[in-house]
Amino acid sequence: MAQAVPAGQKWWSGGKSPFNVEYGKLMMWYFLMSDAFTFGAFLISYGSIRFASNGWPDPNEVFRSFPGMGETHLPLVFVSLMTFILIMSSVTMVLAVAAGHNNDQKAVTKWMILTIIGGFAFLGCQAWEWTHLHGEGAWWGRNPFPNADGSVASTNFTNFFFTITGFHGFHVFSGVIINCIMLIKNIRGDFAKRGHYLMIEKAGLYWHFVDLVWVFVFTCFYLL
Amino acid sequence: MSDIQTSTSHGHAPVAHFDTKPIWRTFWILLGITMVELVLATIHLKTGFPPKYVLNGIYLILTCAKAFYIIAEFMHLRHELKNLIMTIGITSLLFVWFIIAFLYEGNSYRNLRNRYDRHHAEQSQVKAPAEEPAAKKPGSPE
Numbered sequence: 001m002a003q004a005v006p007a008g009q010k011w012w013s014g015g016k017s018p019f020n021v022e023y024g025k026l027m028m029w030y031f032l033m034s035d036a037f038t039f040g041a042f043l044i045s046y047g048s049i050r051f052a053s054n055g056w057p058d059p060n061e062v063f064r065s066f067p068g069m070g071e072t073h074l075p076l077v078f079v080s081l082m083t084f085i086l087i088m089s090s091v092t093m094v095l096a097v098a099a100g101h102n103n104d105q106k107a108v109t110k111w112m113i114l115t116i117i118g119g120f121a122f123l124g125c126q127a128w129e130w131t132h133l134h135g136e137g138a139w140w141g142r143n144p145f146p147n148a149d150g151s152v153a154s155t156n157f158t159n160f161f162f163t164i165t166g167f168h169g170f171h172v173f174s175g176v177i178i179n180c181i182m183l184i185k186n187i188r189g190d191f192a193k194r195g196h197y198l199m200i201e202k203a204g205l206y207w208h209f210v211d212l213v214w215v216f217v218f219t220c221f222y223l224l
Numbered sequence: 225m226s227d228i229q230t231s232t233s234h235g236h237a238p239v240a241h242f243d244t245k246p247i248w249r250t251f252w253i254l255l256g257i258t259m260v261e262l263v264l265a266t267i268h269l270k271t272g273f274p275p276k277y278v279l280n281g282i283y284l285i286l287t288c289a290k291a292f293y294i295i296a297e298f299m300h301l302r303h304e305l306k307n308l309i310m311t312i313g314i315t316s317l318l319f320v321w322f323i324i325a326f327l328y329e330g331n332s333y334r335n336l337r338n339r340y341d342r343h344h345a346e347q348s349q350v351k352a353p354a355e356e357p358a359a360k361k362p363g364s365p366e
Contacts, residue, residue: 090298
């Protein structure tokens, strides 16, 4: 929100919010900070263990499949699709927030529905990937993939992969639930009655955070 | 709570029109960066160039660029007050220490272990049985 704020405003002299955002939105930011440290701890322990290991599986060998393509060797293609879906649903979410700023209830409904569809599409992709890897014998506690240098791999790789993408997928799932609730409230006209769409903004912050985490998961597991 | 004012008009006064142009610009930037990453990865797979460690550095820089655009534009942090930007930004600096310290620690553990635990160093040279990757390792459950 770019607001017209008088220059030289004394933010810390009391009587007004020094952050100039609504209470709930500020708390959403602080919640996301704590969540960022949770994900950070997961990803950094993954990095730490990977640095402590003599060998590690090659992601281009592990993540080489695409639905319906059988044994064709297609590294990175499927995960690119997942990344694209999530970025796209992030865009529709900002457009919903923008529509809320303009008090356009119909447009908010439209963009929220598209965001939710994107969320379900991503979850579907993840379900397929997990099922596929499970079918190849990968799960918590077992790892069928050898290290890139051909030596026997420990189960660290699969443990971290399923824990971190699972935790992220759980965030996506709860984000979809929150978005569904926001959609229902919007259709009921709750926000129109209230006169502002700040709840959509808060749900949006959470949704973008999920997208943000995926950017790091994508780099850490599929590229590095 | 209600006596604390934010100068955000809560929809009662006409709100400044929310511009959707930067959103699409950000989308194209994010998509572009991802495409660059994928193209680099594919070139590396086909030719082995650029070397993996150079590539990893590039990936990390591009990832941070993507994170910046998502936070600044999608989450709108760039347009908030400096106070809010700082309360998020300064706290995030902890990650810098966090990453350096723990990766250094992991690397040090590997070196010490290889030096003093010869059995471990030899074991990690043992090749996996040459089978399809899908084949189960001997002794694995199920």
